[in-house]
Amino acid sequence: MDLLDLIDAAQSVADGLLFGSTYALLGIGFTLIFGVMHKINLSYAAASIGAAYGSLLLLSGFTAAPAVIVFMAAALCGGVIGALVYFIGFKFIPVANPLATLMSTVGLLLLIDEIIVHTTEGVPLAYPALYSDVVVRLGQFMLRGDLMFVFVLGCACMVLFLLLLYRTRLGIATRAVSQQPIASQLCGISILQVNVLTFVVTGMLGGIAGAMSGAAIGMLSPLLAQPLTVKGLIVTVIGGLGSIPGAIIAGLIVGALESLFQFLRGVTERDLYIMMLLFAFLVFRPGGIFAKAPGRD
Amino acid sequence: MLDLQGIAKHFGGVHAVDGVDLTVKRGEILGLIGPNGSGKSTIVNLVSGLFPLTSGRILFEGDDISDLPSHARVGLGIARTFQNIRLFGQLSVWQNLWVAQNSRQQRQEVFFKRWFGGSAGVQAEIERTLEFFDLAHKRHELAANLSFGEQRRLEFARAISARPNLLLLDEPAAGMNAEEVDQLDARIRKMRDDGFTVLLIEHHVELVMSVADRIAVLNFGRKIAEGPPAAVQDDAAVREAYLGTR
Incomplete structure (x- = not known):
């Protein structure tokens, strides 16, 4: 492998790392809902794509809405869809049966997918790619403006989210509910409100992640929902179910490796290696990257 | 302050609490004792709203709170600890x-x-x-x-x-050594002096006799005695519940 190949490899790792912030946001959403409810919400990535579509719908009257507005619209749609997912897929489903909510979220995933396919007739829609004309060159090496924007936005969302989780009452209540649901009710916390707010907040993150993938790829397609679901779940497992820092790091790693494997082995084989990475983690580090020793409770 | 009116809780055929009337007055420490399985903890769980009543009513400050979810009861001023x-x-x-x-x-x-x-x-x-x-x-x-x-x-x-206005303590002395029980005793008294009302569920009879203003005794889900510590100690039904009949 000569120097040029090496630069190309580094280039694809950098591109993947930047795009990996999308996976990190999705991983946070999966892992937070798992942390609070001890349930997997399989419809999450589909809802995120749905929210990106929703932002197109909201802004269809405006030509060339500024980037901020596009992403805020996606976050808004994501929050609304998140609340709907909670009320349709979780609120009235018996908690005691772990499979029931899993099946209801599979149903929601298919439902959201079908709604998208039927309203758009399955045709991909162009999504505003932002700063795609900006390119930062460092010798042979270059950083794409649209990916850098996605990365910076993703990091900003994560910082805001971590502040929410560690500095506000909602954050502390969320963590209390995930550790001791009964005791937290007896500390005056309404579990219903915490659940709804968790779905709204993760839905907003998902909406932004959906818009970020749309902006990075330059279009939205219903075909995005399935691979994003799989990647989101892989990120969640590699990061450790319920671990927020794990989801962030795992999202970036999966993004970078995916892009590297694509460079080395081509797009058709790339997901094969990501799956192998997942199996390696399931066998050797089932608790994820930051697996910690169990506490005394 | 807290008024339990004929409350009952049946788990299938088991009558864990079977028609108990009990009143906790503002500012007092009411001790609730009884042998294992007599329904003490179930009463705490009913008052804090962890399970619904089978029958009866729970009044707090004169309002019926029987159907309120537990987080709302905390909001009204009822807090508890866990055994x-x-x-x-x-x-x-x-x-x-x-x-x-x-x-x-x-x-x-x-x-x-x-x-x-x-x-x-x-x-x-x-x-x-x-x-x-x-x-x-x-x-x-x-x-x-x-x-x-x-x-x-x-x-x-x-x-x-x-x-809280009303504090439910569910066996706070369980597993404590003598020194820790003394500290607990002092803290519960301080709580009352600060204006809290306390319902104390406890196995540690010495502690209850020492701090409680009044004591109620449960056996098989029913109240068998109620009164000042000295009177309860001498009650024949209570002795029978704890020691059995000769």
């Missing part, structure tokens, strides 16, 4: 208190401030509670890493942090 400790193990001591802090005031706050506010307004109060329960030096420790006695104190401190 088997239920702390937030992966949160620090300080955060455990923050979770419960001011849950009464918070209910009056608007939705946005209630959930998205920080801890700035309640820090002084949390510090006072930490001092009172001698936990200030452990504030950054994870609750799961505390010793058993410290975890018991933190449970107590967390219940106080909800600023």
Whole structure:
């Protein structure tokens, strides 16, 4: 492998790392809902794509809405869809049966997918790619403006989210509910409100992640929902179910490796290696990257 | 303050609590004792709203709270501790208190401030509670890493942090040594002097006899005696429940 190949490899790792912030946001959403409810919400990535579509719908009257507005619209749609997912897929489903909510979220995933396919007739829609004309060159090496924007936005969302989780009452209540649901009710916390707010907040993150993938790829397609679901779940497992820092790091790693494997082995084989990475983690580090020793409770 | 009117709880065919009338007066410490399985903890669970009543009513400050969810009862001023400790193990001591802090005031706050506010307004109060329960030096420790006695104190401190009028203590002395029981005794008295009303469920008869103003005795889900400690101690039915008949 000569120097040029090496630069190309580094280039694809950098591109993947930047795009990996999308996976990190999705991983946070999966892992937070798992942390609070001890349930997997399989419809999450589909809802995120749905929210990106929703932002197109909201802004269809405006030509060339500024980037901020596009992403805020996606976050808004994501929050609304998140609340709907909670009320349709979780609120009235018996908690005691772990499979029931899993099946209801599979149903929601298919439902959201079908709604998208039927309203758009399955045709991909162009999504505003932002700063795609900006390119930062460092010798042979270059950083794409649209990916850098996605990365910076993703990091900003994560910082805001971590502040929410560690500095506000909602954050502390969320963590209390995930550790001791009964005791937290007896500390005056309404579990219903915490659940709804968790779905709204993760839905907003998902909406932004959906818009970020749309902006990075330059279009939205219903075909995005399935691979994003799989990647989101892989990120969640590699990061450790319920671990927020794990989801962030795992999202970036999966993004970078995916892009590297694509460079080395081509797009058709790339997901094969990501799956192998997942199996390696399931066998050797089932608790994820930051697996910690169990506490005394 | 708290008025239980003929409350009953049946689990299938088991009548865990079977028609109990009990009144807790403002400012008193009412001890609730009874042999194992007599329904003491079930009463605490019913009052705090963990399971629905089979029949009867629970009145708090004259209002029927029988159908309120448990978090709303905390909002009215009823807090409790657990016999088997239920702390937030992966949160620090300080955060455990923050979770419960001011849950009464918070209910009056608007939705946005209630959930998205920080801890700035309640820090002084949390510090006072930490001092009172001698936990200030452990504030950054994870609750799961505390010793058993410290975890018991933190449970107590967390219940106080909800600023209740009525405090339900479910076997607070379980597993404590003599010195810790003495400290607990002093703290419960201090609570009453500060204006709390306490319902104390306890196996440790000495502690109950020492701090309680009145004592009620349960056996097989029914109340068999009620009165001042000395009278209850001499009651024939109580002796029979604890020691059996000759």
